[in-house]
Amino acid sequence: MNGLQACLLLSALLFAIGLAGALTRRNAILVLIGIELMLNAANINFIAFWHYGAATPRITGVMFAVFSIAVAAAEAAVGLAIILAAYRRSRTTDLDAMNSLKG
Amino acid sequence: MTQTVDQIFVLGKHWLLEYVPIAAKPIVSAVLSVIPIMVAFPLLFAITTWLERKGLGRMQNRLGPNRTGPMGLCQPIADGIKSLTKEDIVPLTADHVVHFLAPLLLVAAAFLAYAVLPVGRNMVLVNLDAGVLFFFAVGSVVELAVFMAGWSSRSKYSLLGAMRAIAQMISYEVPLVLATVAVIMQSGSLSTVEIVERQAGYTGLLPHWYVFTPWGILGFILFMIAATAESNRSPFDLPEGESEIIAGYYIEYSGFKFALFFLGEYLGMFATSGIAITLFLGGWSAPLSVLTFIPSWIWFFAKLLVLICIFIWIRGTLPRLRMDQLMSFAWEFILPMALINMFVAGVWHFMASGFVRWIACATLVIVPCVVLSALLKRKKKLQLRTYSFAE
Amino acid sequence: MTVSFLIIAIMVAGGTAAAMVLRNPIHCILALTVSFAGIAALYLKLGGQFVGFTQIMVYVGAVAILAVFAIMMTQSRRIPVAGIFSRNASVGLFTASAVFAVLGWAILSQPGNGPAMQNTSVSVQQIGGSLMHEYVLPLEIVGLLLTAALIGAVVIAMDRKEDAE
Numbered sequence: 242m243n244g245l246q247a248c249l250l251l252s253a254l255l256f257a258i259g260l261a262g263a264l265t266r267r268n269a270i271l272v273l274i275g276i277e278l279m280l281n282a283a284n285i286n287f288i289a290f291w292h293y294g295a296a297t298p299r300i301t302g303v304m305f306a307v308f309s310i311a312v313a314a315a316e317a318a319v320g321l322a323i324i325l326a327a328y329r330r331s332r333t334t335d336l337d338a339m340n341s342l343k344g
Numbered sequence: 345m346t347q348t349v350d351q352i353f354v355l356g357k358h359w360l361l362e363y364v365p366i367a368a369k370p371i372v373s374a375v376l377s378v379i380p381i382m383v384a385f386p387l388l389f390a391i392t393t394w395l396e397r398k399g400l401g402r403m404q405n406r407l408g409p410n411r412t413g414p415m416g417l418c419q420p421i422a423d424g425i426k427s428l429t430k431e432d433i434v435p436l437t438a439d440h441v442v443h444f445l446a447p448l449l450l451v452a453a454a455f456l457a458y459a460v461l462p463v464g465r466n467m468v469l470v471n472l473d474a475g476v477l478f479f480f481a482v483g484s485v486v487e488l489a490v491f492m493a494g495w496s497s498r499s500k501y502s503l504l505g506a507m508r509a510i511a512q513m514i515s516y517e518v519p520l521v522l523a524t525v526a527v528i529m530q531s532g533s534l535s536t537v538e539i540v541e542r543q544a545g546y547t548g549l550l551p552h553w554y555v556f557t558p559w560g561i562l563g564f565i566l567f568m569i570a571a572t573a574e575s576n577r578s579p580f581d582l583p584e585g586e587s588e589i590i591a592g593y594y595i596e597y598s599g600f601k602f603a604l605f606f607l608g609e610y611l612g613m614f615a616t617s618g619i620a621i622t623l624f625l626g627g628w629s630a631p632l633s634v635l636t637f638i639p640s641w642i643w644f645f646a647k648l649l650v651l652i653c654i655f656i657w658i659r660g661t662l663p664r665l666r667m668d669q670l671m672s673f674a675w676e677f678i679l680p681m682a683l684i685n686m687f688v689a690g691v692w693h694f695m696a697s698g699f700v701r702w703i704a705c706a707t708l709v710i711v712p713c714v715v716l717s718a719l720l721k722r723k724k725k726l727q728l729r730t731y732s733f734a735e
Numbered sequence: 736m737t738v739s740f741l742i743i744a745i746m747v748a749g750g751t752a753a754a755m756v757l758r759n760p761i762h763c764i765l766a767l768t769v770s771f772a773g774i775a776a777l778y779l780k781l782g783g784q785f786v787g788f789t790q791i792m793v794y795v796g797a798v799a800i801l802a803v804f805a806i807m808m809t810q811s812r813r814i815p816v817a818g819i820f821s822r823n824a825s826v827g828l829f830t831a832s833a834v835f836a837v838l839g840w841a842i843l844s845q846p847g848n849g850p851a852m853q854n855t856s857v858s859v860q861q862i863g864g865s866l867m868h869e870y871v872l873p874l875e876i877v878g879l880l881l882t883a884a885l886i887g888a889v890v891i892a893m894d895r896k897e898d899a900e
Contacts, residue, residue, distance in 0.1 A: 257835030262755030264827025315884035322888035484796025
């Protein structure tokens with residue numbers, strides 16, 4: 242297992258844990274954190290391929306990661322605002338209790 | 345001769361490294377670079393505590409400490425012994441792990457910031473390509489440490505103090521970075537070493553420091569205001585105001601952990617002063633071209649002492665700002681001025697050098713200043729205060 | 736796989752696992768911060784100075800603080816009586832393990848020695864130059880996006896007294 246495979250495996254593990262957290266936790270904020278972790282895993286992939294990639298001096302990997310960080314921060318802000326608004330309506334952050342659209 | 349004294353620490357380190365086997369050279373070199381920082385700045389912290397208490401005392405028409413040693417010079421030692429021998433009280437309901445880690449994280453982050461400060465010619469710990477960005481990244485870790493301290497104590501006062509402190513630090517971090525962007529635009533690099541080297545030239549007698557330009561003066565003032573707010577110093581010390589919230593987020597800490605918070609706060613103050621010196625005041629370069637025989641590290645520490653004295657002076661002079669005054673000052677005055685400062689720096693860069701440039705940029709600086717301060721002072725009508733929570 | 740990579744990997748994976756398993760939400764965020772710092776260390780190791788410091792500044796300094804503020808304001812520091820995992824937690828766990836299995840198989844089924852390690856490092860001047868020349872359109876769009884997100888977040892989270900029921 243060379244360096245690239247190690248980095249990719251780490252990012253896959255991070256992605257899987259983030260996905261597990263986003264799918265299983267009750268608290269809405271922790272679901273959002275799981276999504277942030279998935280974005281971070283994708284960023285690790287970009288930087289790993291940039292580092293182990295072709296020898297030509299291209300910085301596409303770094304640029305993509307920087308833009309991805311910016312977009313993820315914006316999305317975290319909006320997501321937390323939505324959670325705050327939902328909390329104000331239903332007085333809880335428990336996702337299992339917000340099922341009034343069900344059935 | 346002056347060259348030798350200037351480079352005395354660098355030469356000493358190289359001499360010591362010759363006695364080290366090749367395999368251990370990188371690690372020993374790193375350790376030898378770090379030890380002076382870890383010795384010099386806590387020593388400066390001790391001197392500053394004495395200077396502050398004496399200075400504040402004189403400004404408040406009283407003597408400062410004068411019993412421990414001549415003129416109270418052994419007061420820092422006495423304080424150190426006191427804080428080491430005090431009982432370390434941790435509240436029963438406090439979160440022990442987080443409560444323990446918060447001061448450590450604060451001091452570690454504060455020390456990390458010194459890695460990119462060029463203390464003298466060739467005397468920087470790490471010449472990072474993105475040095476200024478590293479400094480601000482480490483500064484944002486301090487906010488997390490403050491929150492950890494406030495939350496882990498499980499006390500209403502400490503949580504309130506932590507929330508206020510974080511709100512204040514986040515609000516003033518944006519103008520801090522924006523004031524720096526103007527310098528980066530002009531110098532074309534994020535590396536602190538290169539920023540200092542661009543300011544190290546002289547035209548005739550006067551240096552090329554960025555503070556001697558209209559946008560530099562404004563940027564320096566904005567940076568110092570934001571730095572005062574970032575280190576929670578008066579007049580922005582509402583989160584730790586002793587007369588209001590007792591001690592804010594480190595209320596439940598005693599003994600050595602309290603001393604660590606104190607140390608971390610002062611180290612943060614020194615680090616932001618150091619970066620202000622690097623960005624605006626020319627780092628280690630001498631103010632007049634005839635004075636370059638004095639070693640560069642003496643100039644850096646002299647400038648640092650002047651800035652520390654200014655901090656102490658402002659603490660003794662101005663009253664404390666209320667929380668809403670503080671926030672409106674940040675978002676309605678400092679931030680627009682920082683943006684205008686960036687614009688003026690751009691105008692300065694692209695205009696031909698000369699008298700016209702000075703007049704144009706000075707006007708562009710002064711007019712918005714006057715307009716924004718008039719807007720800030722407009723009378724707010726008295727009304728019933730409304731509170732807003734998340735519910 | 737060098738020792739430094741192993742240490743970083745343990746920090747990242749351990750922090751993430753702790754973040755998704757701990758009961759107290761604030762502890763989860765603090766473990767997450769450790770994970771973010773580990774990821775920044777990984778970026779620095781792979782030669783991306785700018786990305787590493789941006790990661791610390793944005794994620795540790797802003798996203799973690801935002802999450803903490805949100806937890807404080809929604810008072811979710813109390814643990815719900817039904818536990819921290821939702822009712823359909825097992826399905827989610829199975830899905831995540833399946834995803835990891837597929838990804839791991841895809842990664843490990845690559846033949847032999849991968850590409851040699853390049854000595855990549857990009858200077859900040861290059862990043863700045865390319866942001867202003869090749870990537871100026873994404874830069875402006877991201878600026879617009881951040882403005883929209885800022886205004887949107889403020890509007891959504893604003894307390895509107897006239898909508899009170």
